Amino acid sequence: MTNDSDYDIAIIGAGPAGLAAGLYAARARRKTLLLEREVTGGQIALTSTVENYPGIDEANGFELGQQMQRQAEKYGLQVALTDVTALDQREDGLYSVQTKDGVYTAKSVIYTGGADYNKLGVPGEADFIGKGVSYCATCDAAFFQDQVCAVVGGGDAALDEGLFVTRYASKVYVIHRRDELRASRILQERAFANAKMEFVWDTVVTAIEGAAAVERLSLQNVKTGAASSLDVAAIFIFIGLSPNTGLLDGLVKMDAGRHVYVNEWMETEVPGLYAAGDVRVNSARQVVTAAGDGATAAIRADHYITDAFGA
């Protein structure tokens, strides 16, 4: 007997990895549930433009995520927006997926929890979220028309989002703790050519200050130790990502950065449990690689269910 809460495959996290896994699982005619705690699309939902997904010349990130979801739902994927609170494998081999809105079972679980932007961890950061501290330029940049803003970080996200902020802001300082960028060459070229962007090298933010909203940053040069102050109305923070793998504590092995060890089939050491996308070791952390991971995991999960459960 099965009921509404029993699934063949449960996918946890609706970024590109989870959505691609959902598409493949649904097309394999597996009864599949995709669980998401925030926004479908994952990190790309907050990205203004995706222009490195093959075959898609240029897409709004949120739209691309929605399109992936609609495509998978067309084949029967079910999506639920809720927090997953616990994941266990029972003695009969089925997984129990506990959420804030009920418990589901699944024969196989594909974990695609993705990664979240790191916080700076400096005074003022938590106090000013929504008041000038932002982790999403596409959400918030428009509120800083003709004002001075700062972006922290030196990777693709920092430059991409920083370039987006220049559409509104009068000036964008890019504050980076090193003297060279990690971002892809094409983004570096665009950033250096943008007259509104100014780079502040070898520098970290030590505090975010203001009365009712962000007014200024305290900075420190990491080479000279010199402290300084910079007046800005907003600070956009993109200083790397940490995988959301807390749910897998005690279930699977992880590296020092808390990425899950998997083989080339996205299999963890636990039968029927897969990890794909930003949560796995050695991920290239691209939309296209995450989608590839998700497809691989779903194909393998389909085979696993046939082998382990005989259908």
Place this chain on the structure above:
Amino acid sequence: MAKPKDVTDSDFEQVVLKADKPVLVDFWAPWCGPCRMVAPVVEELADDYAGKVEFVKLNTDDNPDTAVKYGIRSIPTLLVFKEGESVGQIVGFRPKSDLAARLDAVL
């Protein structure tokens, strides 16, 4: 399903501040992807809280005065008003159960 009605800079005082019931205001803009995720959740809440709480939405592009007055610098933002005062703020998308819990806490 109850569609929250639009409020503007000109009728905000009448509809929200002078309301005899608590009012939840969904600050949004057409360019904001996550705002489009919040909208259907707010519609469901509007059904669940029918008669107890009014639900309205305000387009921050068309109504900058109200957005500035309440210091909105990130959307989606939900503000709950009681007797003309803002008593609760939620920034960013949250699942329905979270929003309901936050709403219950300020009612």
